[in-house]
Amino acid sequence: MVHRYKNNGYNIVLDVNSGAVHVVDDVVYDLIPLMENDPGISDDELVRQIGSGYDGSDVKEAAGEVRKLYEDGTLFSADVFEPYIERFTEEKSRAPIIKAMCLHIAHDCNLRCAYCFAGDGEYHGRKALMSYEVGKKALDLLIASSGSRVNLEVDFFGGEPTLNFDVVKKLVEYGRSREKECNKKFRFTLTTNGLLLDDEVLDFANKEMGNLVLSIDGRREVNDRMRPTAGGKGSYDVILPKFRKAAASRDQTNYYVRGTYTHFNTDFAKDVLHLHDEGFEQISVEPVVSDPKEEYAIREEDIPVLLEQYDVLAREIIKRRKEGRFINFFHFMIDLEGGPCVAKRLSGCGAGTEYLAVTPWGDLYPCHQFVGKEEFLLGNVDDGIINTKLSSKFASCNVYTKKECRDCFAKFYCSGGCMANSYNATGDINGNYETGCILQRKRIECAIMIKAALSGEAAD
Amino acid sequence: MKHIKTLNTRDYRKSTKTGGCGECQTSCQSACKTSCTVGNQSCENKNR
Numbered sequence: 001m002v003h004r005y006k007n008n009g010y011n012i013v014l015d016v017n018s019g020a021v022h023v024v025d026d027v028v029y030d031l032i033p034l035m036e037n038d039p040g041i042s043d044d045e046l047v048r049q050i051g052s053g054y055d056g057s058d059v060k061e062a063a064g065e066v067r068k069l070y071e072d073g074t075l076f077s078a079d080v081f082e083p084y085i086e087r088f089t090e091e092k093s094r095a096p097i098i099k100a101m102c103l104h105i106a107h108d109c110n111l112r113c114a115y116c117f118a119g120d121g122e123y124h125g126r127k128a129l130m131s132y133e134v135g136k137k138a139l140d141l142l143i144a145s146s147g148s149r150v151n152l153e154v155d156f157f158g159g160e161p162t163l164n165f166d167v168v169k170k171l172v173e174y175g176r177s178r179e180k181e182c183n184k185k186f187r188f189t190l191t192t193n194g195l196l197l198d199d200e201v202l203d204f205a206n207k208e209m210g211n212l213v214l215s216i217d218g219r220r221e222v223n224d225r226m227r228p229t230a231g232g233k234g235s236y237d238v239i240l241p242k243f244r245k246a247a248a249s250r251d252q253t254n255y256y257v258r259g260t261y262t263h264f265n266t267d268f269a270k271d272v273l274h275l276h277d278e279g280f281e282q283i284s285v286e287p288v289v290s291d292p293k294e295e296y297a298i299r300e301e302d303i304p305v306l307l308e309q310y311d312v313l314a315r316e317i318i319k320r321r322k323e324g325r326f327i328n329f330f331h332f333m334i335d336l337e338g339g340p341c342v343a344k345r346l347s348g349c350g351a352g353t354e355y356l357a358v359t360p361w362g363d364l365y366p367c368h369q370f371v372g373k374e375e376f377l378l379g380n381v382d383d384g385i386i387n388t389k390l391s392s393k394f395a396s397c398n399v400y401t402k403k404e405c406r407d408c409f410a411k412f413y414c415s416g417g418c419m420a421n422s423y424n425a426t427g428d429i430n431g432n433y434e435t436g437c438i439l440q441r442k443r444i445e446c447a448i449m450i451k452a453a454l455s456g457e458a459a460d
Numbered sequence: 461m462k463h464i465k466t467l468n469t470r471d472y473r474k475s476t477k478t479g480g481c482g483e484c485q486t487s488c489q490s491a492c493k494t495s496c497t498v499g500n501q502s503c504e505n506k507n508r
Contacts, residue, residue, distance in 0.1 A: 017472065018469075018471060018472055018473065019469045019470055019471060019472045020466060020469050020471075021466065021467040021469050022464050022465070022466050022467075023464070023465045023466075023467065024463060024464050024465075025463045025464075027463060028463045028464055061462065061463070062462075062463040062464075065461045065462070065463050065464050066464075068461070069464065069466070073471075073473075074466065077473075080473065081472070081476070084476050088480060097482060099482060099486065100485075100486035102488075117494070149482055149483060150483060151483050151485075151504065153485065153486055187485075191493075258493075260494075284492065286492060286494060286495055287494075287495075288494075289494045330492065330497070330500070331492075331495075331497065333497075333500035334499050334500050335499065335500055335501065335502050335503075336467055336468065336469045336470065337468045337469060337470055338470065338502050338503055339470055339499055339500075339501065339502065339503060340475075340479075340484055340498055340499070340501050340502075340503055341470075341472075341475035341476070341478065341479020341480060341481075341503060341505070342472040342473070342475045342476055342479060343475070343476070343479045343480035344479065344480075344482075344484055344498060344501075344503075345472070345498055345499070348498070349486065349488050349498070350486045350488075351488070354482070354486060355486045355488065367488060368488075368493065369493075369494070412472065412499065413498065413499030414495075414497070414498060414499065415498040417495070418488075418494065418495050420494075421494070421495070436495065440495065444499070447499075447500075448467075451467060452467065455467060
């Protein structure tokens with residue numbers, strides 16, 4: 001399968017099944033569809049089919065280059081991975097490994113974000129704080145279920161985890177105390193809205209948290225519309241200086257300012273760039289996921305605007321990077337050379353198998369987005385995964401079980417997308433959240449174009 | 461090549477031989493939480 005597209009003056013050809021990325025000139029771009037089904041097609045036939053816009057010798061020379069890529073296995077390559085992924089997912093179902101947990105330290109929040117999928121932090125249930133005992137059992141379960149995996153990830157999440165920060169500190173201490181004897185390495189992440197991010201929290205985070213996720217949506221008016229305090233005031237002026245300090249104290253690495261854009265700010269590129277202008281280099285801003293009936297939900301008519309915004313943002317990022325002003329936009333990150341193996345690419349996010357969310361009272365769910373949906377209850381920290389049938393369903397969800405993914409060029413970059421989004425949109429984790437897919441494909445196209453632009457790899 | 465410039469990429473097929481160690485980051489564990497981003501992650505297998 002080949003995907004070709006034009007973006008920002010670059011002609012880009014992706015050989016989906018090998019992962020190869022080619023930046024090509026116009027004649028090759030136009031030859032690709034003529035040669036995809038028959039790379040051996042004669043030069044004379046190609047000259048005839050491509051039309052009068054090109055010089056014949058140029059066409060023949062370009063066709064020779066296309067054939068060379070085909071012979072090298074980096075163009076028109078076949079998909080050989082389906083049997084491989086079947087073996088891989090079968091193994092995952094048979095001997096599940098848990099390597100990451102999202103600990104819901106607090107089902108409570110001091111903000112009232114309008115779009116919160118956790119419904120004011122309570123996940124449509126009751127207010128609750130995780131006890132140390134429950135958290136400790138969760139870490140024990142993680143260690144015991146992680147097989148030979150060394151790197152274990154734990155995200156302190158909520159609600160707002162700083163509302164229960166003593167437990168966070170004690171759990172980190174407990175996790176660290178078991179690393180050596182168990183040959184494990186914990187990577188802790190704290191996700192916070194910043195209201196309680198004081199020096200004590202920051203010092204602790206800088207010492208212990210491999211990643212710090214700081215929630216802010218962008219411009220003041222955008223942030224404050226969706227992220228008011230419980231008293232109805234805006235949060236921007238309180239959190240911005242704290243976040244600036246946090247980013248600087250971490251040398252602008254190992255953190256993200258993380259925002260959500262909605263129907264109310266379809267010009268979200270301005271919010272990303274605003275965050276950069278305010279001194280943040282690591283930025284993640286992504287579309288709201290919500291009931292389509294909500295006023296702030298992304299609408300079908302927003303999509304062309306959003307796609308254009310990604311283009312605007314991509315061009316501006318290239319400009320700023322070339323000027324020596326570093327900016328990293330999470331959703332344009334793509335690791336072409338050192339990226340994941342195909343097993344990872346095909347097996348998805350790991351929700352329900354290697355990644356679990358833990359509620360304050362110790363119930364296990366496939367991920368944070370499924371918490372509160374009782375039909376997705378997997379087990380608890382005392383007994384581990386009880387609903388193995390459900391876990392197996394998650395283990396076997398991959399790009400070959402999702403029919404829309406099979407013919408999508410993005411499948412090896414997004415791995416089939418977010419299962420919670422699929423479920424919310426279609427009622428099935430193997431379904432397809434089309435709006436999310438359209439935006440994801442655009443982000444991938446932009447990300448690869450940026451790679452081409454910054455590597456100076458443009459075709460003549 | 462005159463008409464084509466190829467960016468350096470990891471060959472997926474070769475990765476079937478060395479991949480699957482599972483030490484890499486879990487996708488949603490970083491900065492998204494409402495989408496799936498796998499292609500941006502780095503392989504942690506030093507022997508790949």
